[in-house]
Amino acid sequence: MSIERLSPVIVALDYHSKAEALVMADQLDPTQCRVKVGKELFTLCGPSIVEALHQRGFEVFLDLKFHDIPNTTTKAVQAAADLGVWMVNVHASGGRRMMASCREGLEKFRTPPKLIAVTVLTSMERQDLVDIGLDVEPMEHVKRLAALTRDAGLDGVVCSAQEVAVIRDICPASFNLVTPGIRPLSAEKGDQKRVMTPQEAISIGSDYLVIGRPITQANDPLKSLEDIIATLS
Numbered sequence: 508m509s510i511e512r513l514s515p516v517i518v519a520l521d522y523h524s525k526a527e528a529l530v531m532a533d534q535l536d537p538t539q540c541r542v543k544v545g546k547e548l549f550t551l552c553g554p555s556i557v558e559a560l561h562q563r564g565f566e567v568f569l570d571l572k573f574h575d576i577p578n579t580t581t582k583a584v585q586a587a588a589d590l591g592v593w594m595v596n597v598h599a600s601g602g603r604r605m606m607a608s609c610r611e612g613l614e615k616f617r618t619p620p621k622l623i624a625v626t627v628l629t630s631m632e633r634q635d636l637v638d639i640g641l642d643v644e645p646m647e648h649v650k651r652l653a654a655l656t657r658d659a660g661l662d663g664v665v666c667s668a669q670e671v672a673v674i675r676d677i678c679p680a681s682f683n684l685v686t687p688g689i690r691p692l693s694a695e696k697g698d699q700k701r702v703m704t705p706q707e708a709i710s711i712g713s714d715y716l717v718i719g720r721p722i723t724q725a726n727d728p729l730k731s732l733e734d735i736i737a738t739l740s
């Protein structure tokens with residue numbers, strides 16, 4: 508069975524050192540999940556953490572949420588492709604030209620990473636958008652940015668599972684919907700606002716579930732991962 512069919516779970520390795528991240532990775536199983544390397548870990552460790560995870564058999568989502576001018580962002584996603592990562596992301600609010608330039612920049616790679624765009628962070632709610640001058644519901648803004656991402660030719664978006672149904676209506680089935688803000692019923696929400704359980708997220712059409720603390724802060728992370736996967740079938 509391919510890993511695509513085995514598990515949609517991407518475990519967020521949000522750690523402050525390579526050693527801590529690898530202790531967690533060594534408790535997980537690369538046939539049951541992928542892993543995500545974000546800003547904290549990559550800023551501290553650089554490419555060596557990606558190499559160490561590849562050596563252990565994990566596919567890596569490099570979550571650096573690039574947001575810059577087209578030239579800079581394109582060079583950044585090309586650097587991610589040089590590292591051989593499975594997925595990389597930019598901010599959709601960087602705009603159509605920036606996203607299209609990134610997509611074109613990956614065309615020269617034989618097996619480019621999936622290129623996806625963050626819509627509205629799952630930690631944000633309506634008032635956070637008002638604060639930055641956007642007097643809209645998160646759902647509406649996510650829909651607009653997902654359409655822009657689709658038109659720029661990217662592989663998908665990061666959104667909350669609460670927006671999946673609306674995006675599915677306007678994007679092709681091949682458009683990947685990657686959803687953080689996933690919380691089993693028993694888990695703390697923490698700083699996440701737009702949340703959903705793993706089971707609900709999959710039933711509504713999420714392709715990938717990004718899950719950090721509910722797995723990495725569990726007493727038995729592998730059991731927590733397996734318990735979550737068991738709820739998905």
Ligand SMILES: O=C(O)c1cc(=O)[nH]c(=O)n1[C@@H]1O[C@H](COP(=O)(O)O)[C@@H](O)[C@H]1O
Nearest residue numbers: 519570627628629665687688717718719720
């Ligand atoms: O791009 C992301 O992965 C991301 C986008 C978003 O809108 N919300 C969000 O939480 N994330 C990431 O997903 C992970 C969620 O972790 P937990 O809240 O611990 O499950 C973190 O590493 C976040 O950086």
